[in-house]
Amino acid sequence: xxxxxxxxxxxxxxxxxxxxxxxxxxxxxxxxxxxxxxxxxxxxxxxxxxxxxxxxxxxxxxxxxxxxxxxxxxxxxxxxxxxxxxxxxxxxxxxxxxxxxxxxxxxxxxxxxxxxxxxxxxxxxxxxxxxxxxxxxxxxxxxxxxxxxxxxxxxxxxxxxxxxxxxxxxxxxxxxxxxxxxxxxxxxxxxxxxxxxxxxxxxxxxx
Numbered sequence: 450x451x452x453x454x455x456x457x458x459x460x461x462x463x464x465x466x467x468x469x470x471x472x473x474x475x476x477x478x479x480x481x482x483x484x485x486x487x488x489x490x491x492x493x494x495x496x497x498x499x500x501x502x503x504x505x506x507x508x509x510x511x512x513x514x515x516x517x518x519x520x521x522x523x524x525x526x527x528x529x530x531x532x533x534x535x536x537x538x539x540x541x542x543x544x545x546x547x548x549x550x551x552x553x554x555x556x557x558x559x560x561x562x563x564x565x566x567x568x569x570x571x572x573x574x575x576x577x578x579x580x581x582x583x584x585x586x587x588x589x590x591x592x593x594x595x596x597x598x599x600x601x602x603x604x605x606x607x608x609x610x611x612x613x614x615x616x617x618x619x620x621x622x623x624x625x626x627x628x629x630x631x632x633x634x635x636x637x638x639x640x641x642x643x644x645x646x647x648x649x650x651x652x653x654x655x656x
Contacts, residue, residue, distance in 0.1 A: 464567055465573050465581055466622055468639055469558065471497070471508065471511045471512060471515060472511070474496065475514070476512065477489060477493045478490060478493055478497075479519050479520045480520075481520075483511065484523075487561055489566075490565075491568045491569075492577070492579065494515075494516070494521060494522065494525065495576075495577075495579060496575060497512055498574035499575020499576075500512060507590060517532065525565060525569060528562045528565045528566060529565075529569060531562070532554055532555065534557060534644070535553075535554035536550055538551075543547045543598045544596035544597075544600050545593055545596035547596075548589070548593040549593055551592070552589040552590060552592075552649060555586060556586075560580075560582075561584075563582045563586075563631045566585070567579075567580050567581060567585035567586075567616055571588065625627060
């Protein structure tokens with residue numbers, strides 16, 4: 450069960466250096482991090498995850514065990530769960546509070562856990578090199594800056610109001626009809642609505 454080369458042609462993960470098989474990669478994920486290195490385990494996990502869509506039915510059981518049951522897979526899940534819970538700003542938070550909460554939660558992690566979160570959340574699985582801590586933190590800082598700018602400069606365009614023909618006739622002095630409709634566009638939605646909804650969904654399932 451050989452791990453196929455990456456489609457993007459980038460340098461392959463270190464899992465290829467230990468035999469290139471799912472069994473060899475699984476051994477890396479089950480080894481103590483101190484023995485094989487955190488970066489090697491992150492690259493190996495990412496390579497196996499990116500392999501899943503193209504894997505054959507005979508490969509997938511071994512891949513599934515490595516990605517969900519290995520020692521390092523459990524560490525990834527624990528780290529991401531801790532980060533996601535800490536990043537939740539609450540159901541009533543409005544920008545830039547959610548973005549600031551995510552950045553604060555990231556900064557509060559240990560150095561190894563920040564590396565795990567950056568690698569798992571910063572880019573697509575199988576993309577090499579993995580997203581670094583500094584690059585991911587810059588992404589989060591940019592999100593905060595964008596949210597602060599949006600909150601400080603709300604949309605001040607006047608509301609657009611469309612009058613029906615009957616309403617226009619009434620303004621011109623005609624007798625008012627029985628009913629008339631005045632249509633206005635819906636208010637704009639906050640930019641962070643999707644992120645807040647995702648965190649809210651997580652909080653409900655994890656709580």
